[in-house]
Structure formats: structure tokens, C-alpha cells
Amino acid sequence: PAWPTAASVTRLIQQRLARLGAEALSLARCAAVAGADLSPALAAHVLGRRPLELADAWAELESAQVLRDGAFAHDLIAEAALASLPGAIARHLHGEVAQWLQGHDGDRARMAWHWLAAGEALKAMPHLRAAAQRAQASWQSEEAARLYLQAGNILEAAGQRSDAFDVYLRAAEALAPVRTDAQLDALAVTLEGLVDD
16 A cells, blocks of 8 residues: 555644644644643633633543643644644744743743744843853753844844844853864854944
8 A cells, every 4th residue: 555645644633633622722823833832821812811711622632642741742733733723823823822931931942942933032141141050051052052143133123233243252161161163163253243343
């Protein structure tokens, strides 16, 4: 027998999602946006319900093999659920997830990611910096540099040149012990471009 094509697998998943009740579909979409941050408390907050009120929808998702052990049974199901959301709604939900995580000591890198997905780049800034500092303290120099570079790009795009310079400098400091190549040279050129005449 022939292997199923990607399009046929996607179609099957979309059919499975279409058979869900309205509440279960809303929960699946919320779960797709929340990703690794999914919890009953977060879903209840985003959907404006009490956790107990989500019990039947959650059970329906598990029975339909959409969720398993509090996460999607397969990445393709999460992708299909996310694809069924209009972009504006997905962005709004990412913002709600980010707000909830801020109030519940969530992972800073994940908070930053949700704010970026919400189209709120400047709200991601403190979380990007905190995640970069944590990565640097854990000897994850390249991850720290990646996060600092991302923060610098956002600040530069927002016209905050002085702050961008400081963050790019931190990226160079993080990279220096592990890199001596074109990446540092490119960062030096960026820094020179931000120096006031």
C-alpha cells in the first residue's frame, strides 16, 4: 500500500477536528496557541471559564486522541488546530497566554515568544533579556547571544539605538568566548553603525 501523502494526512486531521464539539474545538485551538505552556488553569483563563467547566471538552479531546497527557498527541494535530484560527485571533490569544504566564512565573523565553507571536515585540523585551541572562549564566553562550541579537534587532527597529547598542554589546560578550568568526565581525559592524558621531 502507498504511504499517505502530507495533504491526505492533513485532510484526515482536519476532518477529526471538524467532528469536535464547539467547546472542544475552542479548547484545541487554545491548546495549539499555548503549546508547551498548556495547563487547565491557563486554558480556563484564556477561554474565560473555570477549569471544572472545561472537563467535558478536555475529555472529548482525549477521547478523540487529539490530546494525550495534557499535550497534543501529534505535532500535526497542533498545526491543524492552529491553522484553523484566523491570524488576528491567534495573535490575541498569544497575548493572553503571555499575560497569564507573566502572572504565574512562567518561563521568560516562552513569555517573550508569546509576546512576539502576539505582535507585541517591545513587551517581549524584558523577557528576552532575562532569558538571555539566564542562558549566559548557564554557560549557553550561543543561545544567550541569539536572544540578545533578537532583542537588539527589535530595539533597533523601534529606533531605540542606544538600548540596541547595549544589547548588541552583550551579544558580542556572550559570543566572544565561543566564536572568533564572521559572526563577531558582523556584530562589530552593527555596533559601529550605532555609535553616535
